[in-house]
Amino acid sequence: MERLPAREVRVGRIIGIVQVKGGVGRSTLATNLAAALARHGRTALIDADVPQGTSASWGKLREDAGRLGQLTVAGVADYRALVSKARELVAVNDFVIIDGPPRLAEVTRAIMVMSRLCLIPLGASAAEIWATADLVKTIKEASARRLDINARIVWNRFREHTRSARELGEAAEKQLGLTALHSKLGYRVAYSEALARGLSVAEWPDRHAQEEFAALVAEIKQQLGV
Amino acid sequence: MAKRKVKQNQDAVLGDAILAKPDFEQALAFAESLTQTESAPWVESCMLGAAEWPVAVTQSAAALMPQDAESRKVLEARARAIAKPLSQQQHELRDQYLRFRLGAVERYGIPYAYLEELLYVGNLARVPCTPAFVSGVVNYRGELLTILDLKQFFRMPAVAMSDEARIIVVKHEGMRTGLLVDGVDGNEAYQDAEVSPPLSSEGVSNMEYVLGIHDGSVTLLNLKALLGDPALRVHR
Ligand SMILES: Nc1ncnc2c1ncn2[C@@H]1O[C@H](COP(=O)(O)OP(=O)(O)O)[C@@H](O)[C@H]1O
Ligand SMILES: [Mg+2]
Numbered sequence: 001m002e003r004l005p006a007r008e009v010r011v012g013r014i015i016g017i018v019q020v021k022g023g024v025g026r027s028t029l030a031t032n033l034a035a036a037l038a039r040h041g042r043t044a045l046i047d048a049d050v051p052q053g054t055s056a057s058w059g060k061l062r063e064d065a066g067r068l069g070q071l072t073v074a075g076v077a078d079y080r081a082l083v084s085k086a087r088e089l090v091a092v093n094d095f096v097i098i099d100g101p102p103r104l105a106e107v108t109r110a111i112m113v114m115s116r117l118c119l120i121p122l123g124a125s126a127a128e129i130w131a132t133a134d135l136v137k138t139i140k141e142a143s144a145r146r147l148d149i150n151a152r153i154v155w156n157r158f159r160e161h162t163r164s165a166r167e168l169g170e171a172a173e174k175q176l177g178l179t180a181l182h183s184k185l186g187y188r189v190a191y192s193e194a195l196a197r198g199l200s201v202a203e204w205p206d207r208h209a210q211e212e213f214a215a216l217v218a219e220i221k222q223q224l225g226v
Numbered sequence: 227m228a229k230r231k232v233k234q235n236q237d238a239v240l241g242d243a244i245l246a247k248p249d250f251e252q253a254l255a256f257a258e259s260l261t262q263t264e265s266a267p268w269v270e271s272c273m274l275g276a277a278e279w280p281v282a283v284t285q286s287a288a289a290l291m292p293q294d295a296e297s298r299k300v301l302e303a304r305a306r307a308i309a310k311p312l313s314q315q316q317h318e319l320r321d322q323y324l325r326f327r328l329g330a331v332e333r334y335g336i337p338y339a340y341l342e343e344l345l346y347v348g349n350l351a352r353v354p355c356t357p358a359f360v361s362g363v364v365n366y367r368g369e370l371l372t373i374l375d376l377k378q379f380f381r382m383p384a385v386a387m388s389d390e391a392r393i394i395v396v397k398h399e400g401m402r403t404g405l406l407v408d409g410v411d412g413n414e415a416y417q418d419a420e421v422s423p424p425l426s427s428e429g430v431s432n433m434e435y436v437l438g439i440h441d442g443s444v445t446l447l448n449l450k451a452l453l454g455d456p457a458l459r460v461h462r
Binding site: 079087105145186 | 252321322339341410
């Protein structure tokens with residue numbers, strides 16, 4: 001397990017995962033990212049989507065299996081609790097990952113402003129693209145108040161062999177005015193199987209899933225400058 | 227919407243401007259400045275026409291969508307493109323299917339285009355007065371999902387359900403259905419050229435539900451025919 005040199009990390013980096021639509025892969029992204037970053041530094045995962053609590057249940061399974069390592073998992077009930085929890089955890093962790101709710105609520109707005117990097121999982125469906133248009137409005141609203149939100153689309157359940165998916169992806173990025181990360185996640189059983197077991201895809205025997213997620217983590221670390 | 231420019235931060239590494247993050251006071255203030263009442267959770271049925279929405283959610287779903295005519299048009303065109311069945315999508319190079327089992331060994335596949343997600347088999351509530359191939363219904367993200375027992379439908383022998391059993395949620399013509407299978411093995415890439423015509427001995431009694439055989443042993447199901455079967459429309 002490598003650790004970051006202490007002087008490079010004055011304050012932890014908050015990575016928020018938001019999307020207005022449910023089931024797009026926020027918890028999938030949050031849990032896998034948490035497991036991956038915990039290999040590099042102290043990491044906290046805040047589940048801000050209660051009562052759904054996917055990340056929190058994943059964390060419980062992981063804890064029961066003695067797999068937490070440098071990872072802490074916490075759940076918060078509202079945006080006030082979220083902000084104070086994030087404040088507390090960012091002081092003692094290198095990375096804080098926040099799994100958001102499927103609503104454009106206070107919690108989502110707080111996540112977007114607090115995060116150094118805001119990831120927006122998106123699948124190639126019209127419903128999800130519609131939902132993302134609303135997040136874009138919030139980004140603009142924040143920007144009008146001089147609050148910078150650094151958001152990136154993460155394509156999930158991506159079918160790279162189909163031209164329609166590729167074209168749709170490009171059109172959506174242009175239309176929404178959002179940049180996507182180069183790494184994309186495919187539709188793989190490994191994601192749901194790992195999530196249900198408190199594992200990450202790095203711990204599940206699907207080489208394609210392992211490789212694509214490792215590439216995503218590398219890209220995120222590069223974005224964060226670590 | 228196309229004309230509005232959003233500040234694009236294309237830099238590989240985030241700029242200096244945000245090194246001061248996080249600012250918790252600003253985050254609180256921004257969260258609390260949410261003026262409209264909290265939006266309802268995203269409505270799954272938004273790909274249907276507005277007239278088909280359940281009355282109670284019509285307003286909030288509509289409010290979540292981009293309002294100007296041009297962006298609606300673009301988005302609707304995309305929705306139609308995605309809703310197209312796999313066979314109509316052009317220039318398909320390679321595609322993927324989900325491979326699963328019915329019974330202990332039989333191997334089947336469903337093209338990814340139809341897949342929504344996999345579920346563990348939880349409480350399957352049986353529905354009285356439905357055909358034997360309807361295993362029951364489950365609560366799926368707040369909506370009732372009908373679960374079909376493919377073995378029953380294909381008149382294959384029943385086997386005891388193991389903990390490898392899963393429900394594959396598929397979507398066709400805006401309708402979701404769950405398929406009860408005995409285990410999911412993974413995903414596989416295929417090309418049309420690799421799919422051979424079905425043989426009548428392949429286990430499935432009715433060949434119209436079969437797209438073909440991949441790799442000599444995996445029966446690719448024709449979900450369009452299967453879910454469009456009048457026998458299955460009973461429970462709609
Ligand atoms: N790339 C993927 N491939 C296969 N299944 C996925 C993928 N991403 C998410 N899923 C599954 O979809 C479901 C919803 O994902 P989840 O991460 O819980 O979404 P959210 O947190 O946005 O509601 C879960 O069962 C998850 O395992
Ligand atoms: Mg979730």
